[in-house]
Amino acid sequence: MTQTASGANVIIVGAGVVGCSIAFHLARAGARARVFDKGGICAGMSARSGALVRMHYTFAPEAELAWKSHNYFQNWGEIVGGRCGFVETGFAVVVDERNASRLRANVTMLQSVGVNTEVVTAAELRKLEPHAFVDDVALAAYEPHSGYADPVATTESLASAAKRHGAEFLVNTAVAGIIHSGERVTGIVDGVGRVHEADAVCVVAGPWTDALLAPLGVKIGIKSERAQIAFFKRPPQIQHCIYIDTIAGSYFRPHGGDMTLAGLGGWKAEAEANPDDFRESNDDDFVAAVRERLAKRIPAMADAPYSRGHAGIYDVSPDARAVMGRVPGVERLFVAAGFSGTGFKTAPTVGASMAELILNCTSTTVDLTPFGFDRILNGRMIESPNEYEMGAGFGHKL
Numbered sequence: 001m002t003q004t005a006s007g008a009n010v011i012i013v014g015a016g017v018v019g020c021s022i023a024f025h026l027a028r029a030g031a032r033a034r035v036f037d038k039g040g041i042c043a044g045m046s047a048r049s050g051a052l053v054r055m056h057y058t059f060a061p062e063a064e065l066a067w068k069s070h071n072y073f074q075n076w077g078e079i080v081g082g083r084c085g086f087v088e089t090g091f092a093v094v095v096d097e098r099n100a101s102r103l104r105a106n107v108t109m110l111q112s113v114g115v116n117t118e119v120v121t122a123a124e125l126r127k128l129e130p131h132a133f134v135d136d137v138a139l140a141a142y143e144p145h146s147g148y149a150d151p152v153a154t155t156e157s158l159a160s161a162a163k164r165h166g167a168e169f170l171v172n173t174a175v176a177g178i179i180h181s182g183e184r185v186t187g188i189v190d191g192v193g194r195v196h197e198a199d200a201v202c203v204v205a206g207p208w209t210d211a212l213l214a215p216l217g218v219k220i221g222i223k224s225e226r227a228q229i230a231f232f233k234r235p236p237q238i239q240h241c242i243y244i245d246t247i248a249g250s251y252f253r254p255h256g257g258d259m260t261l262a263g264l265g266g267w268k269a270e271a272e273a274n275p276d277d278f279r280e281s282n283d284d285d286f287v288a289a290v291r292e293r294l295a296k297r298i299p300a301m302a303d304a305p306y307s308r309g310h311a312g313i314y315d316v317s318p319d320a321r322a323v324m325g326r327v328p329g330v331e332r333l334f335v336a337a338g339f340s341g342t343g344f345k346t347a348p349t350v351g352a353s354m355a356e357l358i359l360n361c362t363s364t365t366v367d368l369t370p371f372g373f374d375r376i377l378n379g380r381m382i383e384s385p386n387e388y389e390m391g392a393g394f395g396h397k398l
């Protein structure tokens with residue numbers, strides 16, 4: 001980060017994992033960072049995250065974000081300070097014949113990015129995972145060092161680190177609007193009409209983002225999709241790594257020594273959700289469906305008792321990829337939103353890259369150009385060459 005950081009005055013709207021990461025990186029670089037949230041720190045969707053930390057993506061720039069973020073999760077105490085609760089479990093994407101050549105191509109791409117991953121056969125997977133059913137598996141991509149983290153601890157730790165570097169958090173303070181003079185942003189106005197001036201504003205408000213951008217005549221087109229996860233009791237002698245199961249259409253991970261977290265995104269059609277008013281508990285038929293899919297891969301979980309669960313909202317962009325960068329039409333206004341159900345694991349390097357972009361006009365940790373807003377306005381959606389055909393209801397792209 002260069003000297004230009006010093007003295008920059010930046011407002012961040014949203015104290016989720018991404019907003020707190022941006023604040024941490026800005027403050028560490030010497031900028032004045034103020035984070036506004038209508039609730040508290042981690043009041044939005046970050047607290048509901050499944051918090052899988054894997055690197056398998058089908059789009060190389062996203063894989064690079066995940067790979068470089070993985071280094072943060074593994075070395076959290078040294079890089080950020082505090083704890084993120086990272087647990088290394090191993091991770092496997094399993095595919096049948098339909099997706100086998102895509103998986104091979106994706107693993108080659110991921111290895112070129114630097115990700116420690118390899119293609120394994122069904123028999124090799126069975127050796128790694130003795131409790132897994134693998135007869136329907138053609139191939140898997142395995143990452144030995146992936147795992148999961150604690151999303152609340154991660155977000156709070158980023159916020160604490162940001163505060164140690166001088167960032168301010170204005171919680172229970174809604175942003176009612178973004179203000180500008182001519183084409184340049186000048187700050188925000190809060191819910192009780194107070195004006196807060198800034199050199200730059202970054203909107204990191206998840207599914208609420210478009211509501212803040214729309215008065216400026218621009219929006220991403222985010223759809224709010226309700227997504228559920230459930231926790232099941234697992235006999236401690238049954239162990240498994242993290243799975244994305246493209247065959248059954250589910251994802252699951254261990255949670256501590258004796259629980260399994262399993263999830264599906266939009267597993268059945270629902271009307272677009274309201275992020276301020278949605279059903280937060282699990283649907284009974286969701287619990288039955290996700291347990292059935294879990295048991296297809298780990299048969300010993302067929303009768304696993306349901307413990308608890310919840311729903312959250314995915315902020316789904318038009319191409320189900322995040323939008324990060326400058327907001328067209330308003331100078332010094334930035335956005336990082338539309339993470340579409342996958343934004344937890346990349347938050348560390350999204351924060352580093354967004355801070356660079358805001359302070360230095362270019363991002364070097366990871367070049368965010370491919371995620372720019374222009375693609376939405378120009379209708380040039382991100383398409384991965386080897387996107388998987390997913391089992392029904394998995395809920396988002398890889």
Ligand SMILES: Cc1cc2nc3c(=O)[nH]c(=O)nc-3n(C[C@H](O)[C@H](O)[C@H](O)COP(=O)(O)OP(=O)(O)OC[C@H]3O[C@@H](n4cnc5c(N)ncnc54)[C@H](O)[C@@H]3O)c2cc1C
Nearest residue numbers: 014016018038044045046049050052175206312343344345
């Ligand atoms: C059920 C579920 C499971 C998931 N599992 C995974 C996973 O396994 N791995 C993964 O990588 N990702 C996962 N995700 C996605 C990931 O959790 C999100 O992409 C990430 O948490 C988004 O963080 P954020 O900071 O962008 O948004 P949020 O955490 O939603 O933060 C936005 C903040 O903006 C604030 N805000 C909104 N409007 C205003 C306003 N006008 N004024 C002030 N503040 C405002 C809100 O109060 C909120 O605190 C999952 C998501 C869900 C819902």
